Amino acid sequence: MVRLFAALILLTLLAGCATPVTGPALANDAAASEAAEPLTSQRALGDYPSLDYCSLMDQNAFPKRLGLIAVYPHGSYDYCLFTVQQSGTEAKVQIGNLEDQKTISDADHAVDRRLPQGLEVHRDTTRGKLGGCVRYLRFTDGLLITVVASMSDPQTSRDTCEVADATMDIVINRVAAKKVRHYEFAANALGRRDMCDLVPAQLVGAKIGTAGAMLLKFPSGHVCQWAGPARESPVARLYVAPGESTYDPDRSKGEKIAGRDTTVTLTPIAGPRTRCQLETSEPGWPQQPVAEFVLIEIAVPGAQKDACGPARELAGEVWPKLPR
Structure with a gap:
């Protein structure tokens, strides 16, 4: 009985001497735990449709040795554009789109470097052959942010990959520092909507004259493409942008x-195709005073084919579903 009583006294004394862990220590532990977790695109970027891609860029952090940013970053709902000038040459840089494995299925890419939290930077070996340099920031859920650098004048040349890599470093730092921002959409803003759900693929295929039309949808829901299984089938695209x-x-x-x-704009394009673009707009709102534009684009095989007829028919299905 004496031993039990002594043990209880000892436990009481030890408990009284213990120091509870609170405040900064717990906060540091939580931060360390979060930093160790795999980083998905949802955790890193938040809501896809409202993502402001220009918040992934800091022009003051861009290396001066690579040139000066001549056109301040300006964005759409799916990318951010700016230019870099050096020694009389100009490179165009685009951050975005946010892509998934389907939207980049036509591109070969390989791991360039691995980062904490499971992030990877991939280099593109296909799209870059078109005259630029392409990098991807791949999140653990398989979604990727694209960075593309290319020359404004194809007749000039420089190492666009060092521009793309420097931009990618800034994107990574902005994501890590949680400096991602979002548009504050009005309740009826088109940017809030999934444009790809406005019309079913079967209806689009019927309007553009191709059976078995399939939807290729970017994660934001702002960019949609429908095409048939044949390589030379007509293609329909639907965009929304400010x-x-x-x-x-x-x-x-x-x-x-x-x-x-x-x-309505009939536009000649390279190769044996005819393209027609239809555009309508919605007014902006106080936080986003510029208008929102909805574009339908149809490309059909044949240099003298009617692309505007199918475009008008598709617009006849899409326009009534837009807010008034």
């Missing part, structure tokens, strides 16, 4: 489709 109109006034005309003002 900013200024992209139409060519020398090739465009205005008309009404499904009660909406629409700009």
